Amino acid sequence: MPIKELAVSAEHLSRHFGSFHAVQDVNFHIPEGEIFGLLGPNGAGKTTTIRMLCGILPPSRGEATVLGFNVRSHPEQVKKRIGYMSQLFSLYNDLTVEENIRFYASIYGLQSKVQNGRVEELLKEVDLAAFRRERTANLSGAWRQRLALACAIAHRPRMLFLDEATAGVDPLARKEFWDLIYRMASQGVSILATTHYMDEAEYCNMIGMMHEGSLIALDTPDAMRARIGGNLFQLTVDRPLAAEELLRTLPVVKEVSLHGVLLHVQMKTASDTRALRRKLHASGIHVADLTEIEPSLEDVFISLVDEQDQHKIQTRKD
Ligand SMILES: Nc1ncnc2c1ncn2[C@@H]1O[C@H](COP(=O)(O)OP(=O)(O)OP(=O)(O)O)[C@@H](O)[C@H]1O
Ligand SMILES: [Mg+2]
Missing domain, CATH: 3.40.50.300 (P-loop containing nucleotide triphosphate hydrolases)
Structure with missing residues (x-):
C-alpha cells in the first residue's frame, strides 16, 4: 500500500x-x-x-x-x-x-x-x-x-x-x-x-x-475498547446509588460509573464476580442482573481519566 x-x-x-x-x-x-x-x-x-x-x-x-x-x-x-x-x-x-x-x-x-x-x-x-x-x-x-x-x-x-x-x-x-x-x-x-x-x-x-x-x-476505536476488554460488567440492582458507593470501596474494583439506573463496574483484572454479588447481598442490595459487556468509548474515557487522576495523586504523595 x-x-x-x-x-x-x-x-x-x-x-x-x-x-x-x-x-x-x-x-x-x-x-x-x-x-x-x-x-x-x-x-x-x-x-x-x-x-x-x-x-x-x-x-x-x-x-x-x-x-x-x-x-x-x-x-x-x-x-x-x-x-x-x-x-x-x-x-x-x-x-x-x-x-x-x-x-x-x-x-x-x-x-x-x-x-x-x-x-x-x-x-x-x-x-x-x-x-x-x-x-x-x-x-x-x-x-x-x-x-x-x-x-x-x-x-x-x-x-x-x-x-x-x-x-x-x-x-x-x-x-x-x-x-x-x-x-x-x-x-x-x-x-x-x-x-x-x-x-x-x-x-x-x-x-x-x-x-x-x-x-x-x-x-483506533477498537484498540481503545480493547484496553479495558474482558473485565467490564453491567449490573442491575435495586439500589444503584448505594451499590455504587459500596463497590467503590472494594479493592478488586477499578472504576464504577452510573449510566441511568445501570452500573458499569470495571474490575482490576478479569476476576471472579462472585465477590461482588456476595458483598452487595451482604448489604441487602438485590442484584437482578450481572453481565459482562463490551466497553463503550465512554467507559474507556472514564477509566483513562481515573488512571490519570490516580497517577496525579500518587505523584503528589511521592
Ligand atoms: N481566548 C481564551 N482566553 C482564555 N481562556 C480560554 C480562551 N479560549 C479558551 N480558553 C479556555 O481554555 C480551555 C479549553 O477551551 P476549549 O474551548 O478549547 O475547550 P473545548 O474542549 O472545545 O470545550 P467544549 O466542549 O465546551 O467546546 C477552557 O477552560 C477555556 O475556558
Ligand atoms: Mg469546543
Whole structure:
C-alpha cells in the first residue's frame, strides 16, 4: 500500500492563556483521507486545538502543519485551503439556502462562472436542492447543519475541521450527517471532528481523547475498547446509588460509573464476580442482573481519566 501523505501533523502543540494551559504538548497525525475524532468533555481544549490548526490562533509552543503548510508561518495559506465548521457556525437567516451557499462561495473566492455549477453540486451533495429557495430561518436544526456543511466545503477543501457539528440534532440526522462525512473521506478529504457523542467516534479511523488540555489516549476505536476488554460488567440492582458507593470501596474494583439506573463496574483484572454479588447481598442490595459487556468509548474515557487522576495523586504523595 502506498504511504499516504499527512494532512495534519501536530508536534508538541500547546497554547496557554496567561498562566492557564488550555492545550499542552499535543501530538498526532492525520493521514490523507482519514477521519480523526477528538473527544473530551467541556473545556478539554478541543476548540483551541482546532483554532490553532486552522491558522486562527498561533500556538504558544510546538508546531503544526496542515496540508503541508506550517500554521504559524503560513496561516493564510492554511485558512484558504481548509473548511471549518465552527461550534458557532453563522448562517444568514434572512438569506435563502442557495444565497447562503453563494455568499460563502464568493468569500472563498469562487469565480462567478464556476459558482453556478458548484452551487448545484453542493445542493445535491447535502440533499437540499428542494429547499434552495427556503429562507434559512425556517430550516430545522438538522437542515441548518447540512447547509453549514455545504458552506464550509464550497471551495472543495482537502481538509475539513468540524467542531461539534452534530450538537443538538437527533440521532437519525446525526447518522445521515456522518454518512456525508464518510463519503467525503472516501473521496480523499481528510477530516478532524470533535464531538461529545462518544458513539460518533465509531466513524473515525483514529481517536484522540483529550482531558484538561492533554491528549490522554490516541488509538483506533477498537484498540481503545480493547484496553479495558474482558473485565467490564453491567449490573442491575435495586439500589444503584448505594451499590455504587459500596463497590467503590472494594479493592478488586477499578472504576464504577452510573449510566441511568445501570452500573458499569470495571474490575482490576478479569476476576471472579462472585465477590461482588456476595458483598452487595451482604448489604441487602438485590442484584437482578450481572453481565459482562463490551466497553463503550465512554467507559474507556472514564477509566483513562481515573488512571490519570490516580497517577496525579500518587505523584503528589511521592
Ligand atoms: N481566548 C481564551 N482566553 C482564555 N481562556 C480560554 C480562551 N479560549 C479558551 N480558553 C479556555 O481554555 C480551555 C479549553 O477551551 P476549549 O474551548 O478549547 O475547550 P473545548 O474542549 O472545545 O470545550 P467544549 O466542549 O465546551 O467546546 C477552557 O477552560 C477555556 O475556558
Ligand atoms: Mg469546543
